[in-house]
Amino acid sequence: MIFDEYTIKSLIRPVPDFPKPGIVFRDITPLYHSPRAMRMVADSLIQRYVESPVTHIGAIDARGFLLGAVLAYELNKPLVLFRKVGKLPAETLCEAYETEYGEAHLEVHKGALGEGDQVLLLDDLIATGGTFLAAASLIKQMGAEVYEAAAIIDLPDLGGSRKMQDADIPVFTLCAFEENE
Template identity: 80%
Template structure:
């Protein structure tokens, strides 16, 4: 199947003023209502990572779980959940980060990764980069390494992909939306 960036972008709904004025939310739910688009997205990611040294898929709460679970299954890799604070039941490590909406914390189970693991971090989009960088901090704290930060969408005007790359982490996205797009 050939990846079609136009098709993917056309199925991402812009929602101006959500969750607050001045923000245009990029809603991926219409994309997930199209089996063809879901297959295009997942097949593109699977092809990229099938022969990579990735040992774990790190899915970021909550929309990253959708893509992360499929990738973990298809690539036969363990799925590691990076969740909002207070959502994981066992012993966790946590990191604070800033988003375009405010401050937050992310956690992962302390026993989720071991030294030397190569983690593919996955979310629906890269905005300010705060969530990815906090997850990367936790990966590092557990002795593992981030192989790459991957998402369906990049919002380059918010600078997150540049911050992630400046931290020495490669990024990969399937499409990008400029501010006025």
């Protein structure tokens, strides 16, 4: 299936003033209502990474789990979950980060990755980059490396993709929305 950025962008619903005034939330749920668009997203990412040296798929809580599970299955790679605090049952590593709404924390199971592992990090979008940077820090604490950070959407006006690139984390997104779009 041929990737069509217009189709992907047309199915991402802008929700003004959510979760607080002044924020335009980019809702991906209409994208998941379209089997064609969902296949387009999944196939585009699968084709990008099918012959890569990625050893693990890192999925970020919670919308990253949707793509992460599909890619882990299709690429036959282990899935590592990066979760909000208190959601993982075993011993964890924790990292604090800033969001556009305040401070948050991200956890991963201790020992989920090891030396030499190459992790593809997935989430639905890149905003301020805080969640991705926190996950990257946790990956490095375990001796692994971020191969690339991927998302459906980039919000470049919030500066996250630039911060990630400045931290030597390669970034790939399927589309971008400027503030005025």
